[in-house]
Amino acid sequence: MLLIRFLIISICILYMLRMLGRLLLPAIFRGVINKTQAQQNNPTQNRPADRRPKEGTVKVDYIPPNVYKSAVPDSEGEFVKYEEVKK
Numbered sequence: 001m002l003l004i005r006f007l008i009i010s011i012c013i014l015y016m017l018r019m020l021g022r023l024l025l026p027a028i029f030r031g032v033i034n035k036t037q038a039q040q041n042n043p044t045q046n047r048p049a050d051r052r053p054k055e056g057t058v059k060v061d062y063i064p065p066n067v068y069k070s071a072v073p074d075s076e077g078e079f080v081k082y083e084e085v086k087k
Contacts, residue, residue, distance in 0.1 A: 053059060
């Protein structure tokens with residue numbers, strides 16, 4: 001009895017969600033599409049004022065941390081140079 005009741009309630013909830021999706025999703029997509037089209041038609045609205053760097057200057061956006069650190073971790077020990085002796 002409990003399982004049948006659970007199944008009926010679950011089916012009703014899924015049916016209602018499906019109906020709401022059919023009504024609400026097109027309106028949401030229409031709003032997103034209109035917004036992106038407005039941004040494409042007027043791209044200067046979102047861009048800051050025309051600030052071009054002077055010619056010859058370099059702008060660095062990202063500097064990775066520990067660029068020159070060894071690939072072998074310190075816990076692996078230290079490197080010992082050796083020469084191979086052939087007989």
